[in-house]
Amino acid sequence: MASERDILIVGGGHNGLVCAAYLAKAGLKVTVLERRHVVGGAAVTEEFHPGFRNSVASYTVSLLNPKVIADLELHRHGLKIVERKVSNFLPVPGGYLATGEGRTKSEVAKFSQKDADRLDAYGDRLEAIADVLRDLVLQTPPNLVEGGLAQAIPELLKSASLGRKLSHLDMTAKRDLLALFAQSAGDWLDGWFESDPIKAVYGFDGVVGNYASPYTPGSAYVLLHHVFGEVNGKKGAWGHAIGGMGAITQAMAACCRERGVEIRTDVAVAEILVEKGRAVGVVTEKGETLRGRAVVSNLNPKLLFGKLVDRSFQPADFAERIDRYRSGSGTFRMNVALSKLPDFTCLPGPGDHLTAGIIIAPSLAYMEQAYADARAHGWSKAPIVEMLIPSTLDDSLAPPGQHVASLFCQHVSPTLSGGRSWDDHREEVADLMIATVDAQAPGFAASVVGRQVLSPLDLERTFGLSGGDIMHGNLSLDQMFSARPVLGAGDYRTPIAGLYQCGAGTHPGGGVTGAPGHNAAREIIKDARRGRLRAA
Structure with missing residues (x-):
């Protein structure tokens, strides 16, 4: 006999929504539980300064899988994606390099x-x-x-x-x-x-x-x-994505709702409920117990097994390997409201180069030194900054004549040594990032009318990105493919019956792809058809 809920999905990020949409299409009753007030995980668009909206964490489109786009009919649900006019723009001493089709x-x-x-x-x-x-x-x-x-x-x-x-x-x-x-x-x-x-x-x-x-x-x-x-x-x-990265996840949520998925926000899960060695539901932070035939996690594996699953239910070696799972991407993320477009010394004035991914890191040696500085000090003295100005392609994000910019900044240490906290150094490092852009585009700092600053600690607190890791774990050979996150749990199933994973901590890894959610759903549907999902 089927339970009231077949599947509970913990985490309403894009992979959780993709997984839910496929499961619902297969006839399963699905409930998505999202801790924040909005679904989308790190792929959300929010107002960060009065009149200015931006993709808060993830910030650009390329890896979103075409099959996922088609199967979820995302364009019918409002998604529109436009291509950058220039792929990348790199200021260098004495000039610049601009890449893109034909140039x-x-x-x-x-x-x-x-x-x-x-x-x-x-x-x-x-x-x-x-x-x-x-x-x-x-x-x-x-x-x-x-x-x-x-x-x-x-x-x-x-x-x-x-x-x-x-x-x-x-x-x-x-x-x-x-x-x-x-x-x-x-x-x-x-x-x-x-x-x-x-x-x-x-x-x-x-x-x-x-x-x-x-x-x-x-x-x-x-x-x-x-x-x-x-x-x-x-x-x-x-x-x-016109409307920011949140347009992707809102289109996914619309598809889910159309297929009968229940989406609940402001529901933080405190525990995965395990009975007789099987996941049978969740307990929320407010004390509510929800039961289902299976539970699917869209969380970083370290968060799932480190905080939500009692260690006594985990095989000892598996738990030890999860403890060693490396997660921390050294990311410092900023959104800035601008009174005007930046004016680069190497290529003055407006132009298609301002639609590009603007990379401030002129050489591999510069990047190597940035990493060495971060390892020694906590952040780079001369950081790597990629800046996008999405309002050059999408005028819905800022008031007329004004703009928004995404600053994706590296390298910073995921955690600071010596008892220091990112809460004490957030603004200092944000000033450094602004100054790094201003050195290439004088007047940039003066044009900033508002900013949102997200240190690795903020990314972890807000979006569950352990160590600020946008990939949910390093993309190293020992954490890829069949070994993502751990050998023996590379097929979206876990050592606990009825508990699955669908997030970027599984194959093929990070980026807004939808692939882990797609793949996990296929395995769960197989198990459902083989009678491996028991009534809760």
């Missing part, structure tokens, strides 16, 4: 004709790997299991299928794949290019959400992770 080669040639001549080969080689891995994004990883042949055969078949996909790569691509998984972004790019600007633009993707030097082994994969995306069918493009 990258001539821009790179300003610094190195040799590098310009290598761009096509670089793009083709990277895309060959990205195409194969893009296909794996919506696959459930083979899960390392204990038990007999009956348990192992399905996972062996998955492994064989994966092997067939990778076998289609030629030897050049296989060698590139090995390098990208093992090397640093810096080593990978140094092997391709000689000029600092193009290495800085591409290398920035290797440290986004990754508290590491661009020369840290494994950071090349983080670079590759950001190549998977597309906007409106154009691979590798970056875009903006």
Whole structure:
């Protein structure tokens, strides 16, 4: 007999909503529980200064999976995505580099004709790997299991299928794949290019959400992770959701409601209820008990198993591995209200470059020093700042003639040493970030009429991003694919029967993709059809 609720989803971020939409379409009764007053997790749009709205945490569109967009009919539910007119804009001493369709080669040639001549080969080689891995994004990883042949055969078949996909790569691509998984972004790019600007633009993707030097082994994969995306069918493009990132999750919520999902906000979960070794519901912070046939977590695995699941229900080695799960991306996030557009010394006046991702980090060496400073001091003396000005593409975000900007700032330490708290240093570091932009665009600081500042601690408190980690855990080789978050729990199931995960702490990881939610729903639906979801 079915219970009143089949599925309880803890956390109404975008993956939780995606999972709910697929489960509801399959005929399951789903309730989403969100701690905040609005669903969307880190992908929300809010007013942060009177008359100024912005994407508060996540800030740009590229990785949102096309299948998720189509299956949830997000465009019918109001989502509109527009492409940046310039992909990236990088001020450098004595000039700038602007990348984008039809212009990258001539821009790179300003610094190195040799590098310009290598761009096509670089793009083709990277895309060959990205195409194969893009296909794996919506696959459930083979899960390392204990038990007999009956348990192992399905996972062996998955492994064989994966092997067939990778076998289609030629030897050049296989060698590139090995390098990208093992090397640093810096080593990978140094092997391709000689000029600092193009290495800085591409290398920035290797440290986004990754508290590491661009020369840290494994950071090349983080670079590759950001190549998977597309906007409106154009691979590798970056875009903006009209109305901000909240427009994505509001469209998802509309789809959920249309399919009969119950969405409850201002409901903080205090405990996953486990009886006889099985998750059967949740207890809220207000003391309400809600029961269901299964519970699905959209939270960071450290938060789920560290705070909501009693340790006595977790296998000892599993709990120990979760304790060691590395989470903390060194992110400092700001939203600023501007009285006018910034005016860059290297390219004065308005223009399409102001629609780009504006990267203030002119070289890999600059990024490496920023990481070293953060490790030693807590934050970079010369930080990495990516600035977007979404109001150049979307006039709904600010009053006429004024603008909003997103500042995605790195590197800062997820936690400060010596007993220091981010609460005591938040504004000091925010001033440094503003000054870093002002050095490239004099007058920027004076144009700031309001700001919202989110340190790693604030990101954790507000959005549940442990250590400010936008990826819900490092994208390192030991925390990817079948090992995300832990070997033996890589198929969205957990060691506790009836408890699943659907967040970015599962394959394929972070970014506003919807893929973990899509994949988790498929596994839950399989279990429901096989009778593995018992009545609560």
